[in-house]
Amino acid sequence: MRSDIEIARAASKRPIQQIGQTLGIGAGDLVPYGHDKAKVSQPFIDSLQGRPDGKLILVTAINPTPAGEGKTTTTVGLGDGLAAIGKKVAVCIREASLGPCFGMKGGAAGGGRAQVIPMEDMNLHFTGDFHAITSAHNLLAAMIDNHITWGNALDIDIRRITWRRVMDMNDRALRQITTGLGGAANGYARETGFDITVASEVMAILCLARDLADLQDRVGRVVVAVRRDGTPVHARDLKADGAMTVLLRDAMQPNLVQTLEHTPAFVHGGPFANIAHGCNSVIATATALKLADYVVTEAGFGADLGAEKFMNIKCRKAGLAPACVVLVATVRAMKMNGGVAKADLGAEDVAAVTVGCANLGRHMDNIARFGVPVIVAINHFTGDTAGEIAAVQDFVAARGTRAILCRHWAEGSAGITDLAQAVAEVADAGVADFAPLYPDAMGLADKIDTVARLIYGADRAVMDDRIRDRLLSWEAEGYGDLPVCMAKTPYSFTTDPGVRGAPTGFDVPVREVRLSAGAGFVVAICGEIMTMPGLPSAPAAERIGLNAAGQIEGLF
Known part of the structure; x- marks a missing residue:
């Protein structure tokens, strides 16, 4: 199969005005940036007030592993899948940071046959x-x-x-x-x-x-x-x-682009999923909900960080309520959570998959705490065996929901229609009863402790008197009703990135707290968190350049 960038480059893009028309956005309400991307004008967004909202679908994942999970790819694929079964849908994702693109992580536009385009623009300067x-x-x-x-x-x-x-x-x-x-x-x-x-x-x-x-x-x-x-x-x-x-005037306007299958995609904003809430912009999500019957969005890192902040910060502050959550997992990641080294992932190991499903199970339990139904998406890799896939599906079925095998990376929308049908059914059933994890009136220290215990599975959050006094002083200054934004490693429920699975019997040490008074949350820094990454020993920048035709090579 061709590389992601080769697939993206070969795509047949439609003029952005045609993409806007599928959502009822007139050409005069778009501010074009070339032929294939545009900003949606603020007057048009203002005119949408009073329209009913569509149904919001959140895509999240287990804790990320070196084996790969494919959250963004699944988000894009699900959007295409819903469109393929006749639904009016829009995708909402974050913009990419140049740092990871030239560092180690790579781009953030999906992959395979489930991508948002123009991929090169999105991963570079985009609309500025x-x-x-x-x-x-x-x-x-x-x-x-x-x-x-x-x-x-x-x-x-x-x-x-x-x-x-x-x-x-x-x-x-x-x-x-x-x-x-x-x-x-x-x-x-x-x-x-x-x-x-x-x-x-x-x-x-x-x-x-x-x-x-x-x-x-x-x-x-x-x-x-x-x-x-x-x-x-x-x-x-x-x-x-x-x-x-x-x-920031122009930056405030959401960006409209398209997927490989011409599904409208709003790509706007990109806060860190550690020090901030890791979701695309409220204005993009709210606009999409006024224009589409289903809006598929994602939250950064695993559900313990991204989904928790999506629910407790973004939904709380913006008045949003998800109708369904899709939890992405892979057989390979389950094996790693079950103790298999990355070098050995190619060998079948049903027992390790079963053990590793404990991580998946805790994320499922956490989503249930918010009153939102969850469906598991098994992002398929070619080496997955029938026995390993069945082990994940049996584990999920025992918890009363479905795990659906998805092949969108290789097949596009055709490989994810089963998930799209299931998501539409659950969203249309209206069974979600969303509520944040804690009330606004709860004390800041108690909010931090609640997330540590109920989401991470910790015994408690540990804070010294200096931190507790700081939180009390902020409460006295009128900030006590703010939600908390937990900053910790995404790779584990603990603050130790090397601990996989679903550990118990640990504490979450709170090293520092910061007030983000403008954003409207209090950051609790747990463990060592890097707000300025460094480049790896062999950064991706070494492999990025222009070919003889002037095309970008090595970006993704």
């Missing part, structure tokens, strides 16, 4: 959204330093500036830096650093804001530093919120 977010974030950073240089009227404690700079690239050398060297003309010397753009609070804000007015209000609430008297300094105190919103 990430550049706008980077610029807005760094404008605020520049205004902080400039304010202090010109007299520091806000009495900012320069030892307690929390707002760092960002860039959309992996660069470990920028994690901790010193700025302002070279004398008084260059400002003042202080220690700071860079995060990757997807970790910016501005990214999270753009993805949770309802409109430009809400965006500016949230940007203004961002806490950037502390005064010498201990009170917080907000972006609005620096009068930065208006200019930042100007930079």
Whole structure:
């Protein structure tokens, strides 16, 4: 079979105006970026208010393993599958970060015959959204330093500036830096650093804001530093919120593209699934729900991070309610969770699959806690045996639901129609009774502990008095009703990435808490979390270039 990029390049794309027409978006309501991508105009989005919503389908997965799960591929494939059975559908996914594209992870447009196109554009500069977010974030950073240089009227404690700079690239050398060297003309010397753009609070804000007015209000609430008297300094105190919103005006409009089978796809926003909530934008999802009968979206990493945040943060704040959850798993990943090394995955091992299904089972239980029905999608690999597939299906059937084998990577929509039929049936039945895991009124420390116990299976979340006092002070300042955003390794239910399966008898240590006042959540950092990745020893950038025809090679 051809590579992903070869398949994408050979695709017959339709003009983006035709894709918009399938959802009732007129050509005048699109802002084209070339022939195959466009932004949906804000006036058109505003005109949709009052329309009923379609049904929201969340695609999530087990904990990621080196064996691969294929969550985005399944999201795109399911969208195509629903369209193939006659449903009016739209796909909603995140934009790709340049850092992983040139690092190790690769692109984020799906794969095989279940891709969103134009793949090269999506994985590179696309419509410039990430550049706008980077610029807005760094404008605020520049205004902080400039304010202090010109007299520091806000009495900012320069030892307690929390707002760092960002860039959309992996660069470990920028994690901790010193700025302002070279004398008084260059400002003042202080220690700071860079995060990757997807970790910016501005990214999270753009993805949770309802409109430009809400965006500016949230940007203004961002806490950037502390005064010498201990009170917080907000972006609005620096009068930065208006200019930042100007930079984000166009980025706020959702991007419309298409799948290989011409299903409309909204690709917008891309917050980190650790330090932020890991979902595409609220405005894209809400718009799609007004235009389609079924909207298929995904959440970052496994269900313990992505789905939990989707439910407790995005749905809570945006008033969304999923009708069905699709939980992606692979036979290969089940074997790894059952103790098989990656090098040995080619050999049949039904016993290891059965043991590894404990990880799948905990994710199923977690989704049930939110009152939403779940269907398991077995993303097929050619080496899977009938016995191994049956072991997964039997395990899932014993829990009262279905595990459906999907071959969308190799066959496109034809390989996933069984899942599409099942999802439509469950969504149409209206059996979901969605509710977040905890109430707004619960204390912040208790919210953190609730996620650790009920989602991760931990005995408790461990916090020292310093952290508990910080949470209590935020409650006193009026932030107690915010949800919590748990930042931990995606590879395990624990904070140790090497522990697979469904472990018990462990604690979740909370190392630090951060207030994201603009985004509207409190981040609990559990274990070691990297907000500026580095490149691997052999980065993907070494294999990316242009061929003799001027086409990009090696991107995916």
